[in-house]
Amino acid sequence: MQSIHPSAWIAPSAELYGRITIAEGSSVWPQCVIRCECLEVTVGRMTNLQDFVMVHVDYDHPTRIGDFCSITHHATIHGATIEDCCLVGINATVMSGATVGRGSIVAPGAVVKEGDVIPPGSIVAGLPAKVIKQRDCTHENRMNAWYYHRNAQAYARGEHRVWEGPEHEAWVKAKLAAIAEDRDL
Numbered sequence: 001m002q003s004i005h006p007s008a009w010i011a012p013s014a015e016l017y018g019r020i021t022i023a024e025g026s027s028v029w030p031q032c033v034i035r036c037e038c039l040e041v042t043v044g045r046m047t048n049l050q051d052f053v054m055v056h057v058d059y060d061h062p063t064r065i066g067d068f069c070s071i072t073h074h075a076t077i078h079g080a081t082i083e084d085c086c087l088v089g090i091n092a093t094v095m096s097g098a099t100v101g102r103g104s105i106v107a108p109g110a111v112v113k114e115g116d117v118i119p120p121g122s123i124v125a126g127l128p129a130k131v132i133k134q135r136d137c138t139h140e141n142r143m144n145a146w147y148y149h150r151n152a153q154a155y156a157r158g159e160h161r162v163w164e165g166p167e168h169e170a171w172v173k174a175k176l177a178a179i180a181e182d183r184d185l
Contacts, residue, residue, distance in 0.1 A: 001018065001020075002020045002022075003020070003021045003022070004021075004022045005024045005025070005026070005045075007024050008023070008028070009152035009153070009156045010022075010027075010028045011027075011030040011032065011155075012030075013030045014028045014032045015033045015034070015035075016028070016033075017034070017036065018034075018036035018040070018041070019039070019040040019041070020036060020040065020041045021040065021041070022043045023044050023046075023047070024046070025045050026044070026047045026048065027149065027151075027155075028049045029050045029051045030051050030052075031051055031052045032052065032053045032055075033053075033055070034049070034056075036056070036057040038057060038059060039057045039058075039063075039079075040057070041057060041062065041064075042062070042063070042064045043065045044065060044068070044069065044084065045067045046067055046068045046146065047065055047066070047067060047068065047069040047071070047145060048069075048148035048152070049071045050071060050073045050075075051073050053074070053076070053077070054075075054077070054078075055077045055078075056078050057079050058078060058096035058097070060079070060096070061079030061096045061097050063077055063081075064080075064082070065081075066082055066085070066086065067084045068084055068085045068142045068146075069084065069085065069086045069145060070086075070087045070088070070141065070144045070148060071088045072088060072089055072092075073090045074091045075090065075091065075093070075094075076092075076093045076094070077094050078093070078096055079096035079097060080094040080095060080099065080112070081098070081100070082099075082100045083102040083104075083120065084102050084138075085102055085103045085138040085141045085142050086103065086104050086105070086106070086141060087104075087141045087144060088106045089108035089109070091108055091109045092109060092129075093110075093111045093112065094106060095111070095113055095115075095116075096114045096115075097114050098112045098114060098115060098116045098118070099116075099118065100112065100118045100122075100124075101117070101118050101119045101121065101122060102120040102121070102138065103120055104118055104119075104120065104123065105122075105123045105141070106124050106125075107125035107126075107132075109127070110125050110126055110129040111127045111128055111129055112129045113129070119131070120136070121135060121136035121137070121138075122135075139180070142179055143175060143179055146175050150162060151163070
C-alpha cells in the first residue's frame, strides 16, 4: 500500500496511513501525519514535510505534492495539489481541490480555499489567501528543499548540526551555482 523510496528519510515519530508514495530524496519530519483512507497521497522527489505537518485526502481529491517542495511546520494540505518547487509556510492551510502553481509561496498562516487555483509564480497571503505578488520563487524554494534533503541525510546518520562550518559553506556555494544553471547535483 505504501511505496517509499529507499533514499527517503522518515522520522521515527511520523505516522503514515493508507496509500502513500514518497519519491527519491524526500523527508518526513517528526510528528508529521499522512492519512489517506481513500484515494492516495503522492510526494515528489526532494520534498520535505516538516515537523507537525498534516497531509490528508478528501473523498473527491487525492493529495499531490510535487518535486522540490517544502511544506513547513504545522502546515495542513488537505486533498490539494502543490506543484513543483513550492513552499507552503508555517501554519498555512491548502484546502480540498485547490492547486498551488509551480514556484509559488503560500505565506505563513494563509488559507487557500477549496477549489482555488493559485497561478504559477505567485506569493499568496491572508485569510482567505490572495495573490499579493507575482514572482517565480522556483530557485529559492528549490534551495530550501536541498537544505532539507541534506539535513535529512545527516539526521539519518545521527548528525543534528549540519548547517554550519566550511564544508557547509562549500555545499551551499555548489548548490546555488547548480540552481542558477538549472541543473541538479
